[in-house]
Amino acid sequence: MKQRIIIIGSGVAGLTTAGVLAENGFEVVVLEKESRIGGHVRKWDRLFPNRRPANEVMEFIEKVLNSSVDLRCGVTVNGVIRHDEEFIVLLSNNETVTGHALVLATGFQLFDAHKKEEYGYGIYDNVITSAELETIFKEGKQLTTNEGKTPHRVGIIHCVGSRDEKVGNLYCSKVCCVTGVKQAIEIREQLPECEVFSFYMDLRMYDRHFEELYYEAQQQWAVNFIRGRLSECSENPDHTLILKAEDTLTGRPLKMTVDIVILLVGIIPDPETGKIASMLGLPIGTDGFLMSGDEHIKDNTTTIPGIYLTGAVKGPASIVNTIADARATAQQITSRFMAG
Amino acid sequence: MNIEGKRRVWKDYQKEIAGDNFFYVRSCVRQNFFPGSEKTFLRILKEELHKDIFENAAHTTCSGIGYHSDIVPFETTMTIVARQFALMTESGYENFATSCITSFGLYTEILETWHHFPEVEERIRKHLKNATGREFSKPKNLSHASDIIFKFRKEIAAVGKYRLINHYTGKPLRAVEHIGCHYSRMFPSKGIGGAEYPYVLIGMIEDWGGEVIDYPERRHCCGFGFRQYLIQANRGYSLSCSKKKFDSMAPYKPDFILTNCPGCPMFLDRWQYTISEMEGITYGENGHGIPVLTYEELAGMILGYDPWDLGLQVHQVPVEPLLDKMGIPYNADSKFLNKEGASMGKPKAPSFLKFY
Known part of the structure; x- marks a missing residue:
């Protein structure tokens, strides 16, 4: 009899793990709370750093899935029972699934920009999030103000909900800096007459080709980078927005009017993760993400044998890192069952 | 501007405001700036809303202006505030109502400090006892006078x-x-x-x-x-x-x-x-x-x-x-007559601002 692995979450991490496990001869059940698989990437238009269409990655991942993968959408986990060497997962549709290992790939949520009240999201109509901008691009629409005007100036605000003690998130979300640079270029591509101003604390261009993209944004696309955190956003009578910040390179306060503000929202743990972790008794870090068995050498395992972690359930991660992590998880599970 | 967005924020910030039996502390400056305001507050609470509101004549400045100007040390300010709480306790009240925003902020800051650092509260209690022989209970409710008008x-x-x-x-x-x-x-x-x-x-x-x-x-x-x-x-x-x-x-x-x-x-x-x-x-x-x-x-x-x-x-x-x-x-x-009907003197008219 084939070993059956249950994966909770069908984003890049969950589906990649599922694909590799299926190739390695396992039966796989993937549980997804949304009505369709794909997670956040399905909503994204193009990916950093090379601006390739996001759907190319999704197509690649889905291609690997074979008939051994049972995808179940629209279900959440109501309970998990450990019985001998098996896990019995109770689903919201009253069904149960039994497996020999459990992989948590519940990923992340985007920070709720309403919480940064001083930025005016949900109050001023021309304040939008990076995810909403991505939707505009994905739908092939032109970026306009809420009043339908072509913007002359756009402000991009980094670290919204990341590295911010005030909202309780001390950690870096890793992917927002480069997303902001990518989106700044894309705005300039779409609207060559529109000036783009990026307000940042420091730009964490940590991975391959990120720094090159940052240079390209400055040299080729004339994106303005201002080292300063936004202190507040307010609205003019004509619905343009006033930004106040301190330019920490010149050491002077700065006040600027823009037509649209884009908030680069950070990554937070999915609430579903905490719920499942408490069912299983898994430790949660101070940042709210799950703790692995060992942060250095057993990053895909947990303190409970047979339960594995993969992807952004352990903290913010890029797609490249998530795919590598998912493959490692799949390989670790394969090794365990091959060894008997 | 989306008013619903603001209402969403407002829902997140509600607080408990006492409904009656207030120990009221005046501001040290407001009576000079806007002399009718505090009297009006008392009149509204007593005559319109029929609430019990009490003042203690021994009340002093909270020293907030001195504190925020780096003249009065925090330790001294906390002891002064402890004395105000002692006056409230001695008067038999538990709901502290402040006229001044700076006082309100200061009382809040001190109560929060004591909450997180109980050893500081103990030290201040000793300071007050040594200096005045007084003891105090902390307020059950702390409200600014504008909170109370808001409530009613x-x-x-x-x-x-x-x-x-x-x-x-x-x-x-x-x-x-x-x-x-x-x-x-x-x-x-x-x-x-x-x-x-x-x-x-x-x-x-x-x-x-x-x-x-x-x-x-x-x-x-x-x-x-x-x-x-x-x-x-x-x-x-x-x-x-x-x-x-x-x-x-x-x-x-x-x-x-x-x-x-x-x-x-x-x-x-x-x-x-x-x-x-x-x-x-x-x-x-x-x-x-x-x-x-x-x-x-x-x-x-x-x-x-x-x-x-x-x-x-x-x-x-x-x-x-x-x-x-x-x-x-x-x-x-x-307009410029006092309560006895005598003239208080009319100010000189400004050069540009329209005057009555």
């Missing part, structure tokens, strides 16, 4: 004689609200509506028929800012802050400015005169200024109290245009 705003509206409706046009009067920094900026959860979009004054304006203006420099300092004014060399900065706000709010044509701090109405009122003398600029209609009110004064106007009993005659910016818009009658001849 609908009751005030129900018995009020006037509303914030333009008598001539039938349209809501347009108000700028300005919240004192020490109300909720330090501890957003202690203020109605939080720090970014405080609701405490907006709630009064809306329930009394008016309309609130959101203008770009809404959050900007009124101009007091302690050191900006208390250090004489910085007063130009104080004036600049106020001017920045007036320039920003003027295009929205506000009918009045409502405040809940001792300093804010003082500077927003007096600096309009100064700017008019320096630059010849006035910010209201037809050479008028924009009247600046405390929440007690506005509540008194809604309730139909005589404007001169409210102390509106000591404002630098004349309030008559607002009284006219609200349809509130007033006797121009008694």
